[in-house]
Amino acid sequence: MCTGTMENNDDYVLNVSNLSVKLQNQTILDNVSFKLKRGTALAVLGPNGAGKTILFRALLNLVPYTGKIEWAEKVKIGYVPQNIAVDDIPISVKEFLSYKNRVNVESSLSPVRLSNKNVADKTLGILSGGQLRRVLIAWALTDxxxxxxxxxxxxxxxxxxxxxxxxxxxxxxxxxxxTILLITHDVHIVREYSDYLLALDGGVKFFGESKEIMNPSIQRIIYGETVCAGAPDENR
Amino acid sequence: MAEALTLSLLIGISVGVSAGYLGSLMVLKKMALVGDALSHVALPGLALGILFNFNPFFGAFAFLFASAVIIWHLGRVTKLPFETIVGAMFTVALAVGILLIPEPDLLEALFGDITKVTILETVVAVVISVMAVLLTKMIYRKLVLGMISEELAISKGIDVSRTNLLYLLLVSLVVAVGIKIVGTLLVGFLVIVPAAAAKNVSADLSKYAVLSASFGTVSTCSGILFSSYLNLPTGPLVVFSGIIVFLATVLVKWKAE
Known part of the structure; x- marks a missing residue:
């Protein structure tokens, strides 16, 4: 396992090379390599069990891995997990965001387009799905x-x-x-909101610019079939 | 008589606050029954104290401490739920304790007897309770964050595993002190019911923690006072007082909905 910082490369924020993760004797990620430019958005796509979440856990150093993960110097990571257990915990949005005692709740909520008045005193468990995701983004941004x-x-x-x-x-x-790394299943989201695409299925199926997802030949590589109409198939 | 009552009330306040406060996390962690079962692990320790003529509560401390470490370690190694490990341990401890404790002392060990409390025991109870509450306050948010998402907590640099261990050790201490008032069979009540009552009427964490500690204190103090006036055993009266508080909060919650 080797987590390091990249030297003299201002353009890139992350360099992953030959990353493999084995859990309970099963290979979840195999020889994954990619580089990510600063200030860009990378969509990570793949079927269930493709290793998307495990990739994130490896990037956060939460699981053992082999290979190399190099972050740029002075990188500060905010993380928004897929599942959180808030239904049974009486914690208000204000308390959640003030985790480190030095957060202005109002200014934390405004970037995610939530009003302090409407949600600050609400319990996390009663927020709508959309509000909760926004609060989680706000929380990740507090640092x-x-x-x-x-x-x-x-x-x-x-x-x-x-x-x-x-x-x-x-x-x-x-x-x-x-720089944003997001896991999604949605082709539309990949095309509209990300610059690069990493398609996983244990290993890397495709890594390149997101607009390529509309190319039927790329879709066939990722999905084994054409999933939506888009740009003409240049390889045909 | 008045001195004994004062000492009892001092212990009652200490245990009520600390068990209520620490219990608020136990209930959130869905480990309420762990707190209950953990108390039974103290029995062999109490037995050793009685048999070898040292203060049985030091034996209880030692056993609870050791159990907390074993439970934490087994949980980490085997990935078994806490409930499973505690469930297995507490039944064995209960069996060993009942076999070892001489019959005349068994009733006190099971149901407590606060009338025989000494000044030293009161001081120990107050110091332990204050320490437990202060230390828990320091890790309260970390524990809650770990409950919301372990990954989220770890990504913020929290050592979830060590924080859990510290918490379990503090619960063991408070449970050991609580045994003096209500005994091993009923001490779980002080960890579970005040917190459950507070949860019924709380919308945020700070209110929840404060109410849980307050309800714990109300339960212990009313139980001790009723016991003194009615000349009945303290443990069951603490439980009855707490249940009245709990039912009142159920009513408040029901009305609010």
């Missing part, structure tokens, strides 16, 4: 991270709420020059 890892941003969120959440992420990326 002023320059990298945001976002595991399935639309879990528990209705379709109408998905777009504003991604618009918020996109805005954060532009305004604060945050």
């Amino acid at each position: 002023n991270p320059n990298v945001l890892l976002f595991d399935e941003p639309t879990t528990g969120v209705d379709h109408d709420t998905e777009e504003p959440i991604f618009a918020t992420l996109s805005e954060l990326k532009e305004k604060n020059k945050i």
Whole structure:
């Protein structure tokens, strides 16, 4: 396992080479390599069990791995997990965001387009799916991270709420020059809100620019079939 | 008589506050029954104290401490739920304790007897309770964050495993002190019911923790006072007082909905 910092390469924030993760004698990730430019958004795509969440856990140093993960110097990571258990815990949004005692709740909520008046005193467990995801983004941003890892941003969120959440992420990326890594299943999200795509299925199936997802030949590599109409198939 | 009552009330307040406060996390962690079962592990320790003529509560401390470490370690190594490990340990401890404790002392060990409390025991109880509450206050948010998402907590640099161990050790201490008032069979009540009552009427964490500690104190103090006036055993009266508080909060919650 080797976590390090990259030297003299201002353009890139993350360099992963030959990353493999084995859990309970099963290979979850095999020889994954990719590089990510600063201030860009990477969508991580793949079927269930493809190793997407494990990739994030490895990037956060939460699971043992072999290979190399190099973050740029002075990188600060904010993490938004897919599942959190809040239903039975009487914790208000204000308390959750003030975890480190030095957070202005109002200014934490405004970047994620939530009003202090409406949600600050509410218990986390009674928030809608969309509100909860936004509060989680706000929480991840409290440390002023320059990298945001976002595991399935639309879990528990209705379709109408998905777009504003991604618009918020996109805005954060532009305004604060945050690098975003997000796990998603949605081709539309990949195309609209990410710059690069990493398709996983244990190993890397595809890594390249996100707009390539509309290319039928790339879709066949990722999904084994064409899943939606898009750009003409240049390889045909 | 008045001095004994004062000492009893001092212990009652200490245990009520600390058990209520620490119990608030136990209930959130869905480990309420762990707190209850853990208390039974003290029995062999109490037995050794009685048999070898030293203060049985030091034996209880030692056994609870050792059990907390074993439970924590087994949980980490085997990944078995706490409930399973504690369940197995507490039944064995109960069996060993009942076999070892001489019959005349068994009733006191099981149901407590606060009337025989000494000044030293009161001081120890107050010091332990204050320490337990202060240390728990320091790790309260870390524990809650770990409950919300272990990954989230670890990503913020929290050592979830060590924090859990510290918490289990503090619970053991408070349980050992609580045994003096209500005994091993009923001390779980002080960890579970005040917190459950507080949860019924709390919308945020700070209110929940404070109410849990307050309900714990109300239960112990009313139980001790009723016991003194009615000349009945303290343990069951503490339980009855707590249950009245719990039912009142159920009513408040029901009305609010």
